[in-house]
Amino acid sequence: MSDKAAQKKKHIIETARKVFAEKGYKQVTMKDIVEACEISRGGLYLYFQNTRELFEEVLKLEQEDADDVFAGSIPEQAAPSDILALFLKEQKRELLSREPSLNIAIYEYFFENQVPPGENLMKRQFDTAVRVLEKLIRAGMESGEFYCEDPRGAARNIMYVLEGLKIASQTRKIPEAAVDREILYVMQGLVYEE
Amino acid sequence: MSDKAAQKKKHIIETARKVFAEKGYKQVTMKDIVEACEISRGGLYLYFQNTRELFEEVLKLEQEDADDVFAGSIPEQAAPSDILALFLKEQKRELLSREPSLNIAIYEYFFENQVPPGENLMKRQFDTAVRVLEKLIRAGMESGEFYCEDPRGAARNIMYVLEGLKIASQTRKIPEAAVDREILYVMQGLVYEE
Amino acid sequence: MSDKAAQKKKHIIETARKVFAEKGYKQVTMKDIVEACEISRGGLYLYFQNTRELFEEVLKLEQEDADDVFAGSIPEQAAPSDILALFLKEQKRELLSREPSLNIAIYEYFFENQVPPGENLMKRQFDTAVRVLEKLIRAGMESGEFYCEDPRGAARNIMYVLEGLKIASQTRKIPEAAVDREILYVMQGLVYEE
Amino acid sequence: MSDKAAQKKKHIIETARKVFAEKGYKQVTMKDIVEACEISRGGLYLYFQNTRELFEEVLKLEQEDADDVFAGSIPEQAAPSDILALFLKEQKRELLSREPSLNIAIYEYFFENQVPPGENLMKRQFDTAVRVLEKLIRAGMESGEFYCEDPRGAARNIMYVLEGLKIASQTRKIPEAAVDREILYVMQGLVYEE
DNA sequence: CATGAATGAGAGTTCATTCAT
DNA sequence: GATGAATGAACTCTCATTCAT
Numbered sequence: 001m002s003d004k005a006a007q008k009k010k011h012i013i014e015t016a017r018k019v020f021a022e023k024g025y026k027q028v029t030m031k032d033i034v035e036a037c038e039i040s041r042g043g044l045y046l047y048f049q050n051t052r053e054l055f056e057e058v059l060k061l062e063q064e065d066a067d068d069v070f071a072g073s074i075p076e077q078a079a080p081s082d083i084l085a086l087f088l089k090e091q092k093r094e095l096l097s098r099e100p101s102l103n104i105a106i107y108e109y110f111f112e113n114q115v116p117p118g119e120n121l122m123k124r125q126f127d128t129a130v131r132v133l134e135k136l137i138r139a140g141m142e143s144g145e146f147y148c149e150d151p152r153g154a155a156r157n158i159m160y161v162l163e164g165l166k167i168a169s170q171t172r173k174i175p176e177a178a179v180d181r182e183i184l185y186v187m188q189g190l191v192y193e194e
Numbered sequence: 195m196s197d198k199a200a201q202k203k204k205h206i207i208e209t210a211r212k213v214f215a216e217k218g219y220k221q222v223t224m225k226d227i228v229e230a231c232e233i234s235r236g237g238l239y240l241y242f243q244n245t246r247e248l249f250e251e252v253l254k255l256e257q258e259d260a261d262d263v264f265a266g267s268i269p270e271q272a273a274p275s276d277i278l279a280l281f282l283k284e285q286k287r288e289l290l291s292r293e294p295s296l297n298i299a300i301y302e303y304f305f306e307n308q309v310p311p312g313e314n315l316m317k318r319q320f321d322t323a324v325r326v327l328e329k330l331i332r333a334g335m336e337s338g339e340f341y342c343e344d345p346r347g348a349a350r351n352i353m354y355v356l357e358g359l360k361i362a363s364q365t366r367k368i369p370e371a372a373v374d375r376e377i378l379y380v381m382q383g384l385v386y387e388e
Numbered sequence: 389m390s391d392k393a394a395q396k397k398k399h400i401i402e403t404a405r406k407v408f409a410e411k412g413y414k415q416v417t418m419k420d421i422v423e424a425c426e427i428s429r430g431g432l433y434l435y436f437q438n439t440r441e442l443f444e445e446v447l448k449l450e451q452e453d454a455d456d457v458f459a460g461s462i463p464e465q466a467a468p469s470d471i472l473a474l475f476l477k478e479q480k481r482e483l484l485s486r487e488p489s490l491n492i493a494i495y496e497y498f499f500e501n502q503v504p505p506g507e508n509l510m511k512r513q514f515d516t517a518v519r520v521l522e523k524l525i526r527a528g529m530e531s532g533e534f535y536c537e538d539p540r541g542a543a544r545n546i547m548y549v550l551e552g553l554k555i556a557s558q559t560r561k562i563p564e565a566a567v568d569r570e571i572l573y574v575m576q577g578l579v580y581e582e
Numbered sequence: 583m584s585d586k587a588a589q590k591k592k593h594i595i596e597t598a599r600k601v602f603a604e605k606g607y608k609q610v611t612m613k614d615i616v617e618a619c620e621i622s623r624g625g626l627y628l629y630f631q632n633t634r635e636l637f638e639e640v641l642k643l644e645q646e647d648a649d650d651v652f653a654g655s656i657p658e659q660a661a662p663s664d665i666l667a668l669f670l671k672e673q674k675r676e677l678l679s680r681e682p683s684l685n686i687a688i689y690e691y692f693f694e695n696q697v698p699p700g701e702n703l704m705k706r707q708f709d710t711a712v713r714v715l716e717k718l719i720r721a722g723m724e725s726g727e728f729y730c731e732d733p734r735g736a737a738r739n740i741m742y743v744l745e746g747l748k749i750a751s752q753t754r755k756i757p758e759a760a761v762d763r764e765i766l767y768v769m770q771g772l773v774y775e776e
Numbered sequence: 777c778a779t780g781a782a783t784g785a786g787a788g789t790t791c792a793t794t795c796a797t
Numbered sequence: 798g799a800t801g802a803a804t805g806a807a808c809t810c811t812c813a814t815t816c817a818t
Contacts, residue, residue: 005781024305026220029808040783045810104305110365111218111298123366153379157355160376164357171304172317182354185347189383199798225791234800239793393802412693414608417787428804433789492693498753499606499686511754541767545743548764552745559692560705570742573735577771587777613812622779627814 009047009057012037017058021100025055025108055109059121062102066125080140084133084190088183091162095169095179104170126163130155137190146190158186203241203251206231211252215294219249219302249303253315256296260319274334278327278384282377285356289363289373298364320357324349331384340384352380397435397445400425405446409488413443413496443497447509450490454513468528472521472578476571479550483557483567492558514551518543525578534578546574591629591639594619599640603682607637607690637691641703644684648707662722666715666772670765673744677751677761686752708745712737719772728772740768 015037019028028051034044048054078086094101110122117123133155140146148154161182168174209231213222222245228235242248272280288295304316311317327349334340342348355376362368403425407416416439422432436442466474482489498510505511521543528534536542549570556562597619601610610633616626630636660668676683692704699705715737722728730736743764750756 008781030810031808041809042784042811043782046781050809107301107305107361107365111301115366117366120366122362126362150379153375156376157379160358160362161351161354162358163361164354167301167357167361168316168320168354171301172309172311172314181347182350185344185351188344223791224793235792235802236794236800237798240798244792396802418789419787429788430790430805431803434802438788495689495693495749495753499689503754505754508754510750514750538767541763544764545767548743548746548750549739550746551749552742555689555745555749556704556708556742559689560697560699560702569735570738573732573739576732611812612814623781623813624779624815625777628777632813 012044012047013054013057013061016054017102020055020058020105021102025105055105063121063124079145080136080143081145084136084140092179092183095165095174096176103166126159130159133158140190148190154190161186206233206238206241207248207251207255210248211255211296214249214252214299215296219299249299257315257318273339274330274337275339278330278334286373286377289359289368290370297360320353324353327352334384342384348384355380400432400435401442401445401449404442405490408443408446408493409490413493443493451509451512467533468524468531469533472524472528480567480571483553483562484564491554514547518547521546528578536578542578549574594621594626594629595636595639595643598636599684602637602640602687603684607687637687645703645706661727662718662725663727666718666722674761674765677747677756678758685748708741712741715740722772730772736772743768
């Protein structure tokens with residue numbers, strides 16, 4: 001029973017995720033969710049009191065998934081520069097993807113909800129990425145692939161650029177070339193004799 | 195009469211600007227505007243059919259003001275590095291300001307309205323800033339203050355970092371030190387032997 | 389305009405009065421009022437936020453009407469005993485009336501709303517009646533019609549009996565004879581050598 | 583099983599009694615009962631179809647308890663005036679008690695349910711009390727403690743006053759002095775040469 | 777018997793929008 | 798033009814009631 005309930009809750013969250021990805025955060029009504037999930041009005045309230053609660057669960061799931069990704073998919077033996085290139089390529093893919101992403105909903109959510117830093121998904125993902133990038137840069141320096149005076153600063157710079165690109169891509173059409181240009185610029189800053 | 199009407203319209207737009215700054219774009223209702231402007235419900239509809247129309251007028255005004263600022267306030271005879279420092283200082287002030295700004299409303303607006311590039315305020319301001327920065331960097335290179343292999347790229351990089359900082363500052367608390375750090379990092383990239 | 393609005397408000401209150409008389413206080417929904425008044429949902433909310441507010445206006449009106457009645461209709465030159473008889477007859481009429489009265493709604497309202505004594509309609513009407521009755525009894529004593537050692541106490545006693553009869557009549561069928569009996573009993577207490 | 587079921591039914595009724603005492607009759611929902619009893623939703627429906635049915639069972643229990651009380655607790659050998667004083671003291675205690683009583687719920691129930699006289703708890707208790715009081719008064723007359731021309735009328739009068747006091751105490755704050763005053767007044771009517 | 781998830785009707789409330797004055 | 802009362806659609810939320818397990 002409790003298992004079935006958990007099943008259903010998960011189903012709601014996943015369906016809601018799609019709805020939020022399509023419509024953003026604030027325009028989503030409980031009615032939207034009900035219709036998307038094909039459950040009854042009251043049924044939804046059994047699990048979630050309002051869209052905020054629901055969205056926070058979506059975020060939690062998102063968080064977990066992101067953690068899994070970071071943990072699992074990095075090929076240990078690859079060269080740091082290759083890993084970085086891979087990372088940036090993935091970022092590029094997300095930036096240019098035509099599929100509705102949760103990004104806008106996330107922005108909207110954090111616009112109106114002051115969240116303690118530790119629980120702020122955006123901040124956590126940003127900080128995690130900075131840490132990983134810094135490690136990568138240091139590794140690249142050791143292997144002689146990168147040159148950099150301030151690895152932490154460089155990592156942060158990369159992330160802010162990506163953040164800037166992300167918000168740009170959500171508010172205007174960004175050509176692929178523009179993304180490439182920025183990535184290239186950022187990479188050049190890491191190779192000797194830039 | 196037409197003069198009086200223009201007067202009234204302007205009053206509405208300016209009041210609406212405050213409302214949008216306080217509440218964002220989507221949560222603002224026609225009712226909010228009516229109450230803030232202390233005009234009649236019907237009166238508002240005489241000038242604007244909905245909040246989108248109204249917000250677009252607010253944006254237009256914003257655009258004009260921004261153009262004025264850019265045109266007017268740059269001290270021609272100052273050193274490029276000083277001008278850049280001034281520019282970044284102003285950006286920093288805006289990033290850390292506690293006063294409600296139109297930023298969130300603007301993001302929300304462009305999240306849901308695909309606007310042709312030429313009319314996209316965010317893009318226009320971004321591009322204008324890039325051009326100005328590029329000119330500044332080139333000037334700095336000539337005067338020997340700056341060293342840079344790709345002035346246009348550097349200008350763009352600075353703007354994306356600022357964009358990233360901006361969205362970060364709207365979605366989480368950003369300490370002043372973090373802003374300083376980024377500005378410093380960006381400036382260091384412009385001086386010889388970084 | 390404001391005149392028309394007042395007109396409409398009054399119309400709503402009067403219609404609502406009927407609804408409350410028929411259905412009591414708590415079962416009445418805003419929808420009931422809307423339907424009875426034949427106005428729109430939103431229209432009602434223009435004037436009253438909820439049924440409590442509305443009922444309080446009904447009570448106010450009731451209060452005013454009651455005050456008017458007390459002020460106007462007492463024949464000054466009549467004998468005290470006649471006036472008392474008249475008063476009791478009116479009370480009896482109300483007790484036995486088959487027409488829906490506001491009584492139940494009033495009880496329900498005061499069951500769940502603690503109201504400061506000065507604003508408590510029930511208390512005010514009770515106290516007013518006690519005062520009038522006391523005056524009447526004293527007048528009757530002077531004219532030799534009544535004998536009573538504690539006019540104020542007698543007045544209060546009468547009112548509590550009436551209150552008891554009232555609640556009895558709202559919760560069970562009370563035969564006319566029972567009312568007559570009580571009134572007779574009460575009157576006998578006032579005549580010499582009871 | 584049937585024993586266990588009876589047990590459970592009784593448990594529900596007793597718990598429901600508390601809920602009705604706290605919230606009145608009409609505001610109580612099946613959900614309230616379910617939560618208070620800590621049984622399942624469906625479980626409750628196995629025994630009671632709605633709150634009316636449930637409340638009627640509560641009333642039945644109340645009736646039985648009341649009968650028990652009347653039957654058992656009267657000290658036979660005491661003086662009638664003492665017994666009456668005791669009775670009134672108990673009434674006073676109930677009138678002034680701050681603990682939630684079933685009174686309001688009972689009123690509400692009988693406001694909206696026309697019940698045949700024989701089954702009307704309020705009427706039955708009223709009539710029983712009148713009979714007891716009458717007997718008491720007659721006994722007091724024989725022992726010379728009381729003087730009264732119409733014992734039945736006096737008994738009824740006392741009960742109506744108490745009924746009036748009861749409804750008064752449920753709809754407004756009643757000071758202890760007011761209750762004392764009424765009881766005194768009523769007692770004085772029973773002693774010779776009032 | 778007992779459970780509690782699920783349903784859907786219905787109450788409350790807010791606002792965009794219209795329109796008579 | 799300007800007003801603001803009026804309308805009705807849309808949304809939130811709560812429960813009585815049912816039913817598969």
